[in-house]
Amino acid sequence: MQLTIQDLAKVYPDGTQALNGLSFSVSPGEGVVILGHNGCGKSTLMKCLTGLERPTSGRLVLDGVDLARASRRELRTLRQRIGCVFQKFNMVGNLSVLQNVLFGLMGRRGLLASHALTASRESRLAAMEALDRVGLAHLAARRTDTLSGGQQQRVAIARMLMQDAEIVLADEPVASLDPKAGQEVMELLWSVVRERGMTVLCVLHQIELARAFGERLIGLKAGTLAFDRPTDAISDADITTLYHTDTPQEADTDERVISPLQRAAQA
Numbered sequence: 001m002q003l004t005i006q007d008l009a010k011v012y013p014d015g016t017q018a019l020n021g022l023s024f025s026v027s028p029g030e031g032v033v034i035l036g037h038n039g040c041g042k043s044t045l046m047k048c049l050t051g052l053e054r055p056t057s058g059r060l061v062l063d064g065v066d067l068a069r070a071s072r073r074e075l076r077t078l079r080q081r082i083g084c085v086f087q088k089f090n091m092v093g094n095l096s097v098l099q100n101v102l103f104g105l106m107g108r109r110g111l112l113a114s115h116a117l118t119a120s121r122e123s124r125l126a127a128m129e130a131l132d133r134v135g136l137a138h139l140a141a142r143r144t145d146t147l148s149g150g151q152q153q154r155v156a157i158a159r160m161l162m163q164d165a166e167i168v169l170a171d172e173p174v175a176s177l178d179p180k181a182g183q184e185v186m187e188l189l190w191s192v193v194r195e196r197g198m199t200v201l202c203v204l205h206q207i208e209l210a211r212a213f214g215e216r217l218i219g220l221k222a223g224t225l226a227f228d229r230p231t232d233a234i235s236d237a238d239i240t241t242l243y244h245t246d247t248p249q250e251a252d253t254d255e256r257v258i259s260p261l262q263r264a265a266q267a
């Protein structure tokens, strides 16, 4: 699936300019990683792509369809082709693992076809195959919120397989996982997308993982492109410059800066 982003801007109602004239494209089957410090606009970009936020201006084009001009029907069809993997897994925790995987069918086939009680035998078998692919078939009947973070992210990947997505949008998919589980989930995600020739756009905070998995790295800074090159062509200096900032609110890559007032309140 081809993704083209042209001159994309997003200004939130309070005046915050999160994206400022962003342009790049991702070719079918390409695996692109987006890097950038807290607040540079990565999640806003992902939200614009998934329809959670509306861009203020610019174009988002998926396989030739401009999202802003698409009919409801076109949008619905496009969304069925977009798989999402989020930091917080987005599972229905009190339902079974199998049920969560079956929910991958919802966009294409509706609620009845994706409900464990009413799904066809073929669908249930396909869900079990997807679970087998991510190594979790033995946990199909378990309540999803009893799984570890790494296991839940594997279930999210199985749900995406069930959805038969063509492009994967992954927003910090390993941010909640320890380094070992994070590496394993990235290996799994990348191997299933390669098997199916999917396009991937993945936001990461871990430079090593970005270098290991991304074919191309895009650096975002203050809502604009800092770099967009093949991974081999990105130097350590590019990364250092990307994360260097003069504004203290953005300097910390992991935590929001705590104001002196908050610090005093915590003391």
Ligand SMILES: Nc1ncnc2c1ncn2[C@@H]1O[C@H](COP(=O)(O)OP(=O)(O)OP(=O)(O)O)[C@@H](O)[C@H]1O
Pocket (backbone or CB within 6 Å): 012, 013, 014, 016, 017, 018, 036, 037, 038, 039, 040, 041, 042, 043, 044, 045
């Ligand atoms: N709903 C909103 N209303 C106003 N400002 C917002 C909103 N959502 C995000 N922002 C602001 O837009 C800017 C970009 O935020 P965004 O969440 O896209 O950054 P990010 O790069 O994903 O950050 P992080 O790495 O911390 O997840 C930030 O200044 C943020 O405070």
